[in-house]
Amino acid sequence: QVSVALKEGQVTPTQLCQRCLALIRSTKFLNAYITVAEETALKQAEESEKRYRRGQPLGVLDGIPVSVKDNFNTAGIETTCASNMLKGYISPYNATVVQKLLDQGAVLLGKTNLDEFAMGSGSTDGVFGPVRNPWSYSRQYKEKSVSKSHSEDEESNWVITGGSSGGSAAAVSSFTCFAALGSDTGGSTRNPAAHCGVVGLKPTYGLISRHGLIPLVNSMDVPGILTRCVDDAAVVLGSIAGHDPKDSTTIQDNFMPFELPDLTDVSKLSIGIPKEYHAPGLSSEILALWSKAADLFKDAGAKVIEVSLPHTRYSIVCYHVLCTAEVASNMARFDGLEYGHRSDMNESTESMYAATRREGFNDVVRGRILSGNYFLLKQNYENYFIKAQKVRRLIANDFVKVFRSGVDILLTPTTLSDAVPYMEFIKEDNRTRSTQDDILTQAANMAGLPAVSVPTALSEKGLPVGLQFIGRSFQEKQLLTIAKWFEKQVKFPMIQLEEVKRLDHGVFQHQKSASFS
């Protein structure tokens, strides 16, 4: 809708950009952005405006404000990964996906907040502070929360966004941009998407280039897409997917961008409900929503069957070992010599490295590096690392077996519960939280399969809940088509934010529109 508005001249790219920037300023308390690139964004918007005036927009994304998680390299803009190690680091190049977005004319508003180096499931552990879920300030949440004094409890009752791409999810959810890039290694795009009521797509491993994405786990990382509706996700996917010679883990198959058809008949579909995803700790609300969704498909004529993925409960342990091992290796590049923080210690190379890393990394990162090194020790390699790789194959095979048996897509919850208040979340440490929260999303990363979280309904507390679809490798079109049908059926409510209402005037409708395509 916004794209059409831009084409018809109802609103100009610079107006759009300025409104988004103003909204970013007024929602600063969300702490969704680490860096706001005002000048470059306005310049990009001006360029876009010139193109529209000539009647030659680059495509649907021309002039659309987007934001990018701060672990993607962006030329000339600080890239920190929410860590002291990279504070002040100005990337000399654009990540491939960022470049692709810019080539389509998108306007890059800024870099969003995350957990330090994308490790975490709450977006609470970065050095720039935690991200607040915009829904904490929504009328829907405030109405449902029992509070004695409004202003006092607002300060302490705010809920987390989920992680680690919390800033991106909050940015999209609060209307400050129309799409955002996140990254997904264990659920880092889908988890905050579910908590913030936006669509979170994790593409198949190998579809989108990771060049320029600061790596966490090379064999599981993918760039993720966060948007307000499924159609938008398909549009963004269309512009950033495809082989990249700079990333040897991208497949060479030709990628054709697609438009999602409007599915009317689901009777030929077979939906799998994996029983192991009824995990301990799953809230009864979400369980009920999951059943309702299954019934929705059943009533529409689809075949809904229970399936089994027996190794699901080991995916977190497996992830724990493989992730820490790869992290130990990937974080070794941060030694202070070529870029990033460098300690003043100058006695010897090794002591300088050690001091730099002690000063630059927080406890979570350091803990994972040390654990990873432990699992990679010669005496432990076979029992931990190789063992985890074997378990990984078993997990991936579970999915292969299920999909081979005729199931088209899997339907599962995305999170165990709705977003929790920050004060509660921090009572447990990062690893425990990740262990609990990643359980429903991790296996898709293990097997490299595409998955999408679609906002489904509001919980009793007035917070969003999402459900997850997991599809076959490289079948994003099928996955998103079904997700789009589902989205239409559930009619998820729009967030009612006071800040947005204050700036509301006629043309601002475009800002609030759910889709830009």
Add this chain to the structure above:
Amino acid sequence: RAAAELLAHLERLALVDFRDAEGVERLQKAIQFADRLQEVNTDGVEPMDSVLEDRCLYLREDNVTEGNCTKELLKNAREKVEEYFVAPPGNIPLPKLDEQETFLQGS
């Protein structure tokens, strides 16, 4: 104690320190957690390196497509001289850190 040696060895390998007893405990818990892997029967299963293992890696033509960005790359380094990154002397081993207070139980 063997455990303290292991900790020192890990710190040297990782070039990151435990900092305090909490850090050591964190490692302990991590190992306990990972031990659950032993419950799974993996006889006859090959380790999986990548989900794309069924596809061939490719090689491209040996032509230079990018480079010559010395100035850009040097911009981010703190200590440099002409076109060199400057590091402190490398042949001095890392000094031994103080003994930790707690020890790793078992392996």
